[in-house]
Amino acid sequence: MKGRSTLTNLLVTHECWTSILEEGSGLDVIYCDFKKAFDTVSHRKLLQKLRGLRLDDILTKWIEQFLLGRQMRVHVNGSFSSWMDVISGVPRGSVLGPLLFLIFVNDLSDWVKSSMLMFADDTKIWNKIKDYNRI
Secondary structure (H helix, E strand, O other), X not given: OOOOOHHHHHHHHHHHHHHHHHOOOEEEEEEEEOOOHHHOOEHHHHHHHHHHOOOOHHXXXXXXXXXXXXXXXXXXXXXXXXXXXXXXXXXXXXXXXXHHHHHHHOOHHHHOOOEEEEEOOEEEEEEEEOOHHHO
16 A cells, blocks of 8 residues: 555554553553465455455456466476465465455454454554453
8 A cells, every 4th residue: 555564554553552551551462473374365265255345257257267277386406396286375476466365364353353453464463451450
């Protein structure tokens, strides 16, 4: 997004947390960094989410064709493995890859009932502690 960056995300987070601490409350924080995030996106689940967004059928089918039918193999010391179908992941280095990943994780905030900020595959979830006797 134009005008947004990792720094913007950190500054907003810092401002929120500072406000909570300045008012005398405590803070619980969970940091999430999805391991191999772009590689683990299930094509099947991503396509279900795209259909759920009610995008144009032509666009959805185009994205499906972009993802499906990909194959890979490994090259080590002059030898190649056999070709294998790629059933997960969004293509790295593509313009569409990061967008598809964000669509895949975009509903995370529907499940989390605390404050949350996301930037790509990095997520911060926090909750203000109002009553230390309930910890």
